[in-house]
Amino acid sequence: MKDKSMLMIPGPTPVPESVLRALGTHPIGHRSGEFSQIFARVTQGLKWLHQTKNDVLILASSGTGAMEAGMINFLSPGDRVLVGSNGKFGERWAEVALAYGLDVQEVKSPWGTALNPDDFKAALEADTAKTIKAVVITHSETSTGVLNDLEAINAQVKAHGALIIVDAVTSLGAVSVPVDAWGLDVVGSGSQKGYMMPPGLGFVSVSAQAWEAYKTAKLPKFYLDLGKYRKDAGKNTTPFTPPVNLFFALDAALEMMQAEGLDNIFARHARLTQATRAAIKALNLALYAPDDAASPAITAVAPAGIDAEKIRSIMKKRFDIALAGGQDHLKGQVFRIGHLGFVCDRDILAAIAGLEASLRELGYEAFAPGAGVAAAAKAISA
Amino acid sequence: MKDKSMLMIPGPTPVPESVLRALGTHPIGHRSGEFSQIFARVTQGLKWLHQTKNDVLILASSGTGAMEAGMINFLSPGDRVLVGSNGKFGERWAEVALAYGLDVQEVKSPWGTALNPDDFKAALEADTAKTIKAVVITHSETSTGVLNDLEAINAQVKAHGALIIVDAVTSLGAVSVPVDAWGLDVVGSGSQKGYMMPPGLGFVSVSAQAWEAYKTAKLPKFYLDLGKYRKDAGKNTTPFTPPVNLFFALDAALEMMQAEGLDNIFARHARLTQATRAAIKALNLALYAPDDAASPAITAVAPAGIDAEKIRSIMKKRFDIALAGGQDHLKGQVFRIGHLGFVCDRDILAAIAGLEASLRELGYEAFAPGAGVAAAAKAISA
CATH class of the missing domain: 3.90.1150.10 (Aspartate Aminotransferase, domain 1)
Structure with missing residues (x-):
């Protein structure tokens, strides 16, 4: 029946009427004071949702774009990365790493089962020379409905000292992802999931340790260069034209989430x-x-x-x-x-x-x- | 006065009420037959607007993201590129090229003046070894209001044989950009301009000669890998979650444009x-x-x-x-x-x-x- 569709898919998810109304309002100039106010407000809301004081940056991209930015900003060609893989998205992050010439070691578990923290412990403890620069983990594996034990895996990563880069695309806003309490370095997500809004925005939170790595990271980037976003976020603006209507929707959605x-x-x-x-x-x-x-x-x-x-x-x-x-x-x-x-x-x-x-x-x-x-x-x- | 704002900036531009209404409707699943129908229709509309039979691909990005994709998909590290520069955007494409380790030669003209086609003629004729792989031109320089003579510059590029990569962000939909008649290899644009819709979508048209170059191009890419978009466009879908609401808006806007x-x-x-x-x-x-x-x-x-x-x-x-x-x-x-x-x-x-x-x-x-x-x-x- 026309207009009766009910979305029970893992994104796009249903969107509240008030968020849709915000989305469908006339755009404003993105270099205006009015937009900066919205930018400041949604940035605060994102920090609340991420339970962090870290930067949370906003890209015009899908969740994959956000995750790619979360990986390439902190690594250099040939760097060794450990990628957890127990579903389609874990496999995708390994593909991204390979596309950029990283030295990829996968920690695998069959589809439908969780990654084993002990496997990460073994791989990380074996790396006594500390050549592993980052560990990439999919928190909620959308392809299988498996929630990986991010807290336990992260404990192993912390013991080693590598960066942890988390795909929280379908976990953020559904289950607690306490970025500061756990010390999660990079967390990527997308708007069409727990955010209750349509697709088109990607989010990346970045820790101080990750920004340290950024200074020497040499993978090429421009549109996905998070340093540009951080610099402009300090002035409540964006380096490239932001999807202003999606910002309106984000503002409305975060208001609803904070009320709940x-x-x-x-x-x-x-x-x-x-x-x-x-x-x-x-x-x-x-x-x-x-x-x-x-x-x-x-x-x-x-x-x-x-x-x-x-x-x-x-x-x-x-x-x-x-x-x-x-x-x-x-x-x-x-x-x-x-x-x-x-x-x-x-x-x-x-x-x-x-x-x-x-x-x-x-x-x-x-x-x-x-x-x-x-x-x-x-x-x-x- | 509240809600009275009139946008006379070069994007976001004013958006028709019917386009906003389309934008603010409930999202649908992007792997549905319904979405594929919209995808097919807007792709046909984009080809009409570009006056081309080439692929026109759709990204969730700003115009800069589309232009970066248009550059990095067809080049390899160290490749020589000629970049026309007479304003902020020309300068930006040189920055993108440098960020990826390309060998950049700028053809400059002062801000507020047009690029001189003879300068391109001289630079291209001097390249008898044909080491210049691509020429990047900003058609309408948004920072200065200058329209560069794309047709004349393109004639020089055709005589040389390099690819021409065009920033048509503020020209497409405002002045004729006859992609096939002129043989423009790569043309990038963004939704918040002549398209009469909000920001959030980037577009790239790609010629057969550019796809030939793609086969051997070695710059790293994943989210901006246009080969992935072309492959999925053949099935009327996208490699990554598309901003479905912006597709609704694009559909409505293209319908209006075709009616005009x-x-x-x-x-x-x-x-x-x-x-x-x-x-x-x-x-x-x-x-x-x-x-x-x-x-x-x-x-x-x-x-x-x-x-x-x-x-x-x-x-x-x-x-x-x-x-x-x-x-x-x-x-x-x-x-x-x-x-x-x-x-x-x-x-x-x-x-x-x-x-x-x-x-x-x-x-x-x-x-x-x-x-x-x-x-x-x-x-x-x-």
């Missing part, structure tokens, strides 16, 4: 995650990620024996619910339910109810009618 | 330019760029004896008209009137009327009251 409060935001995402997982179990379908490494942003379901694409198709046609499919070799094998950003309990109940009906339509009846919804309802009332 | 027609768009910009320049002359103020090299996007005015910043301040406070200031060493010496994108005759008359009143307020009376408006009115009725 960090603890409430994280509790809501935890509740939505638990409700979704309880429902999937009650429907006797397999969760692709284990309970102890469940992403707060997305739940991947492996409906063995049923083509995941058929489930997505019925969900879309009958109920106007957009689910994400599997990426790469997981296409057809999993579907993914996004519960990130502007999502409430009602959305999960509706999605699970629609999923039950879709499964029945496909002849899958290995669950008592209503069992999924009942399990979700119980989880959110717990 | 290229010839009408260019005639309107020529008329607005002539009206602005006639008015400035009637006010006995100095035009910073000569008549035979006047940008169709922006007119820079050097009000000798009056602080240009004071004029801008009164225009803003009394009339809610935003003019651009001078960049770098021109700050205070010039102001710039944007007449690019969604601008009509009435806007020019209003701006000139406001300018007359502002000048009087500053004690400048070297013109008959109404003379500027009368000259503009005559020019638009011619």
Whole structure:
């Protein structure tokens, strides 16, 4: 039905009406005092969200652009980097590193499982010459719904002294990423995720230790040169024309997030995650990620024996619910339910109810009618 | 007055209500059939605007990001490039080239004057060994309001055989940039200019000869790797999450532009330019760029004896008209009137009327009251 689409994908996520209204207002000049006021306000909001006093810089880019900036600004050709890889995004950061001629060592774990902090411990302890300059970690692996143990891995990186560069694209705003408390050097994210706004802005937080590395880093850059953004951020402006309308939307979204409060935001995402997982179990379908490494942003379901694409198709046609499919070799094998950003309990109940009906339509009846919804309802009332 | 701001700067330009409404609609999934339809439609519209059958690729970036992509995808470290420089943007492309370790030779002309095609002829003819791989030209120099003679310079580049890389950021959509007829290899632009939409999208058109160069080009890239965009454009999608709301806006803006027609768009910009320049002359103020090299996007005015910043301040406070200031060493010496994108005759008359009143307020009376408006009115009725 026209205009009835409900996004349950890991970005773009649903966007509140007030954020859309802000987005659709007439642009202003980006070299105006009015824009500088917005710039200053959203920068403060970003620091709040990142729980940091570090710089948080804003690029016109996707999350990948932000992560690439987060890597190339602090490294030189041939530098050794350790990249955690247990899904599509971990693989992507290794590709970025290779594209820039870095010496890449991957720490791997199968898709659907979490990275093992002990593997990082071993690799980092073996590096007695301290040739590893940075460790790149995907916090929430969007392709599999796995949340890696960033705190434990980071402890190993701190013990070694390398920079830690974190892909927090689908974790920031869904689960606590305490940048200062954990000492996270570089954290990249994108606007169409926990930020509750459309895609088009990338964010990078940068620690003092990372800025030290910047001074001698020699990979070439211009548009993604974070030093230019830091310099102009000091004057509440940007080195290149910013997407002013997306700044309006960011301003409105951060205001909503601050009104809700960090603890409430994280509790809501935890509740939505638990409700979704309880429902999937009650429907006797397999969760692709284990309970102890469940992403707060997305739940991947492996409906063995049923083509995941058929489930997505019925969900879309009958109920106007957009689910994400599997990426790469997981296409057809999993579907993914996004519960990130502007999502409430009602959305999960509706999605699970629609999923039950879709499964029945496909002849899958290995669950008592209503069992999924009942399990979700119980989880959110717990 | 709140909500009364009138943008007469060279971007962001005014945006039509229908484009803003499209911008502010709920996002959709970027891996959906619905998005692919929009992608296909805007790609066709972009080819129409560029007058080309070449690929026109869409990035989430500013115009600088698009230009950087247009340079680094076709060159290798140490490659020799000729960069035309007669303003802030020409200087910027030389900086980009230097940041990537290219061997840069600048062809200069003073700010406020056009590049001399003979200078390119001399430099290119001297390169009998054909070591110059590319020539980078700013078509409309936004900092000065000078339109460089792209057709004549391009003829020299064609005779040599190097690639031509064009910054058409403030010329595309304002004056004809016939990519195929002239054989322009790479053309970069940005959404907040002739496109009549907010900033956030960059565009790059790429010729077959440029794609040949891409095959052996070795500068590092990932987010700005145009090969990835070309590959996915063949499937009507993007390699990284696109700013879907900006695509909605682009779709609406291109529809409006196609309804107006290229010839009408260019005639309107020529008329607005002539009206602005006639008015400035009637006010006995100095035009910073000569008549035979006047940008169709922006007119820079050097009000000798009056602080240009004071004029801008009164225009803003009394009339809610935003003019651009001078960049770098021109700050205070010039102001710039944007007449690019969604601008009509009435806007020019209003701006000139406001300018007359502002000048009087500053004690400048070297013109008959109404003379500027009368000259503009005559020019638009011619």
